[in-house]
Amino acid sequence: MIEKALTGDKRYWSWIAFLLVLIGVGTLAYLRQFDFGLGVTGLSRDVTWGFYIAQFTFLVGVAASAVMVVLPYYLHNYKAFSKVTILGEFVAIGAVIMCMTFIFVDMGQPFRILNVFLHPSPNSLMFWDTVSLMGYLLLNIVISQVTLNAERKAIAPPKWIKPVIIISIPWAISIHTVTAFLYSGLAARPFWMSAVLAPRFLASAFAAGPALLVILCLLVRKFSRFDPGDAAIKNLAKIATYGMVVNVFLVLMEIFTAFYSNIPEHLYHFKYLYFGLDGKATLVPWMWISSILAVISLIVMINPKTRNKVNWLVFGCIAIFVSLWIDKGLAMVVTGFIPSPLGEVTEYWPTFLEFLISIGIYALGALIITVLYKVAISVREKDLPVPAPVREETEAVASESV
Amino acid sequence: MYDGGKIIAGLIIFLALITFPIWYNVASGKANYRPDPKIVTTEKQCVEDVSYMKASHMDLLNEWRDMVVREGHRTHTAPSGRKFEASLSNTCMSCHSNKSEFCDECHDYMGVTPYCWDCHIEPKEGK
Amino acid sequence: MSVNRRSFLKAAGLTTLSLAGGKALASESLKKPWIDSGGLKAKRWAMVIDLSKCREQEGCTACTDACHRVHNVPEFENEKHEVKWIWKEPFHNAFHEQEHEYTRDNIKHSKALVLCNHCDNPPCVRVCPTKATWKREEDGIVMMDWHRCIGCRYCVLACPYGSRSFNWRDPRDGIDEVQEDFPTRMKGVVEKCTFCEERLAKGLMPACVEACKEHALIFGDLDDPESEVRAILKERYTIRRKPALGTEPEVYYIV
Numbered sequence A: 001m002i003e004k005a006l007t008g009d010k011r012y013w014s015w016i017a018f019l020l021v022l023i024g025v026g027t028l029a030y031l032r033q034f035d036f037g038l039g040v041t042g043l044s045r046d047v048t049w050g051f052y053i054a055q056f057t058f059l060v061g062v063a064a065s066a067v068m069v070v071l072p073y074y075l076h077n078y079k080a081f082s083k084v085t086i087l088g089e090f091v092a093i094g095a096v097i098m099c100m101t102f103i104f105v106d107m108g109q110p111f112r113i114l115n116v117f118l119h120p121s122p123n124s125l126m127f128w129d130t131v132s133l134m135g136y137l138l139l140n141i142v143i144s145q146v147t148l149n150a151e152r153k154a155i156a157p158p159k160w161i162k163p164v165i166i167i168s169i170p171w172a173i174s175i176h177t178v179t180a181f182l183y184s185g186l187a188a189r190p191f192w193m194s195a196v197l198a199p200r201f202l203a204s205a206f207a208a209g210p211a212l213l214v215i216l217c218l219l220v221r222k223f224s225r226f227d228p229g230d231a232a233i234k235n236l237a238k239i240a241t242y243g244m245v246v247n248v249f250l251v252l253m254e255i256f257t258a259f260y261s262n263i264p265e266h267l268y269h270f271k272y273l274y275f276g277l278d279g280k281a282t283l284v285p286w287m288w289i290s291s292i293l294a295v296i297s298l299i300v301m302i303n304p305k306t307r308n309k310v311n312w313l314v315f316g317c318i319a320i321f322v323s324l325w326i327d328k329g330l331a332m333v334v335t336g337f338i339p340s341p342l343g344e345v346t347e348y349w350p351t352f353l354e355f356l357i358s359i360g361i362y363a364l365g366a367l368i369i370t371v372l373y374k375v376a377i378s379v380r381e382k383d384l385p386v387p388a389p390v391r392e393e394t395e396a397v398a399s400e401s402v
Numbered sequence B: 001m002y003d004g005g006k007i008i009a010g011l012i013i014f015l016a017l018i019t020f021p022i023w024y025n026v027a028s029g030k031a032n033y034r035p036d037p038k039i040v041t042t043e044k045q046c047v048e049d050v051s052y053m054k055a056s057h058m059d060l061l062n063e064w065r066d067m068v069v070r071e072g073h074r075t076h077t078a079p080s081g082r083k084f085e086a087s088l089s090n091t092c093m094s095c096h097s098n099k100s101e102f103c104d105e106c107h108d109y110m111g112v113t114p115y116c117w118d119c120h121i122e123p124k125e126g127k
Numbered sequence C: 001m002s003v004n005r006r007s008f009l010k011a012a013g014l015t016t017l018s019l020a021g022g023k024a025l026a027s028e029s030l031k032k033p034w035i036d037s038g039g040l041k042a043k044r045w046a047m048v049i050d051l052s053k054c055r056e057q058e059g060c061t062a063c064t065d066a067c068h069r070v071h072n073v074p075e076f077e078n079e080k081h082e083v084k085w086i087w088k089e090p091f092h093n094a095f096h097e098q099e100h101e102y103t104r105d106n107i108k109h110s111k112a113l114v115l116c117n118h119c120d121n122p123p124c125v126r127v128c129p130t131k132a133t134w135k136r137e138e139d140g141i142v143m144m145d146w147h148r149c150i151g152c153r154y155c156v157l158a159c160p161y162g163s164r165s166f167n168w169r170d171p172r173d174g175i176d177e178v179q180e181d182f183p184t185r186m187k188g189v190v191e192k193c194t195f196c197e198e199r200l201a202k203g204l205m206p207a208c209v210e211a212c213k214e215h216a217l218i219f220g221d222l223d224d225p226e227s228e229v230r231a232i233l234k235e236r237y238t239i240r241r242k243p244a245l246g247t248e249p250e251v252y253y254i255v
Helices: A002-006 A010-036 A051-064 A067-076 A085-106 A125-152 A161-184 A197-223 A230-261 A264-274 A284-302 A310-335 A352-381 A390-401 B004-018 B020-028 B050-071 B088-095 B103-110 C005-022 C051-056 C062-070 C123-127 C154-158 C207-211 C228-235
Strands: B075-077 B083-085 C045-050 C086-090 C111-115 C133-135 C142-144 C217-221 C251-254
Touching (some): A002 A352, A051 A085, A051 A197, A067 A161, A067 A230, A085 A125, A125 A352, A197 A352, A230 A310, A264 A284, A264 A310, A284 A310, B004 B020, C045 C051, C045 C228, C051 C111, C062 C086, C123 C133, C123 C154, C207 C217, C217 C228
Parallel strands (some): C045 C251
Antiparallel strands (some): B075 B083, C045 C217, C086 C111
């Protein structure tokens, strides 16, 4: 079916070429990092995980959000999602591959990564994270391949795929829970040591993922003859809204606990985020933008009058996505280190090289999703009637009347 | 065969190019090159027999690596009964102090770059 | 592998040549006499740091210098890439919860010596995905295997004491004089104090303990009721860093 991605119009190929250029630049930047060491990034002895791992954390959420389309359709027969599950699964594949690539570029000795499997350490959450990510990737590849193939042949998919799909539902929840566990079990980092971190991760995933899917569905509707359906898009919007409500609520819970208890160890991290600490306040404007965007997105998305209008919907979904990207992809990881266990405030900002490498990886994900979507849309499009050319008709009518 | 001449010509060029490393090395005499590691020590016996060392010194070093670092055992007993410290820098390199004429001779020829030297210090060769 | 006449003659010729020419090059047969003494053994290595003695010598860096020299620890200008195994930290950083506004001035403004605590319940060991760091069951030392470390830095996250450093670049760029009997590390791995386990194996005390002129560092077997560390712990009141976290650090401090 991959041959369907090899035919396309000029627009398609220019987009692919653009992505390939970004990937190329990112690769060259990575070669520089591989040669010198991770010292080319903005990371330091105090802030050891930064932009790469933050992107991984954010994208695991996006990957997990596929469950929000799979669950209603396969467990509850919600027919409106029948055309959208594959789109969710393809986003999951692209997101998981991006996650793995972000981890790879963050390793000090990436070519030793097999050691994680040669010397399995069940006590380490990182081991379980690699296992669950690989399993999730495999599940999504198999499920999407089998179901799309069956659709192309206009037959029902084989019976054995149903239990596989059912397994993917708790597995999706598990990948993001395990990622949250990476952080929430560390006694050394009070900012992350919170039971609410895993639920918060999941809530933000179920807001950001469906928000992204809404945008992608609207793009698919615009650039191809396939229409995922109004009902699907409207429901995805509702899911994103509820996810965002829960996420904002949980964030407020964390803020209450930190500020009301006044325990310095917990409080200082939030102070740094929203007000700055020791005169250092790089993330402060970003956090306020994220919070304001979150509130605005809730206003737009909760109100059905705005949520059901395309322009407002697009704005609301982008607001959700950007707000959560700032929260998880910029703030959350770095703030765990500020202040350090020794009370020092060392700030972090990604360097230009880090940025180039990250853009390259995002381009890789976009390429994978583009190619997979092209395949799915081509399969769907061939059953759709080609609209009759309008010009000839008008000419014929005009000539007739004359 | 249509365009038979072009196809056969193309095939011949392809074969010539793909076998280039083989016939070039033979023609220029490089194929005759044998690595010639030089021994500079007065010690008569290595930590193991020469034939074993030639074939499996990398396995021995791997064994030493886990033995010393992970198990804390630092003594290697040679077949002669003599005890050595299991250490690349302190034992091996103290006799084979000419890395560029010993270790590198075969490694360069075989095209392998063991990363041991990223950490384990090679003795300065003051020639 | 059978030896044919040709290779035998080659080997013989080479040996003769090297004996003649190599005599000038080969000085001694082995660099250092190998001390097969069995080394120092303990069931539970621990350290007591007497900060009152340490404070006697303000500005003294003997232990840090000794450790960093013996172990080829690099020094870089960029603070972000700092690698350190043992160093002095302001008292309020090392003992945040033991200090208040009216703490005695000479303690409040003093520096405390910090290093890896070789915890009994090490969180860094728990999170390592490859067992590149582990706790030795024989003597409690939390060890590092630099061949296996993948540089994920999860252990750096997990350490509540900030004891671990990552090699953000090639450490050899930051070493003036390399000590040949201990390897450097490569870029991309995490390192920390190993209680000088390679010196203990040779019957020597850790470099920092030996270097301290005030005898402020006492190192010994916690499991041995006759050891110096046990004597001090019985005699003086000692504290540990961040005891509430349950890591059970084995570096004790006399303030």
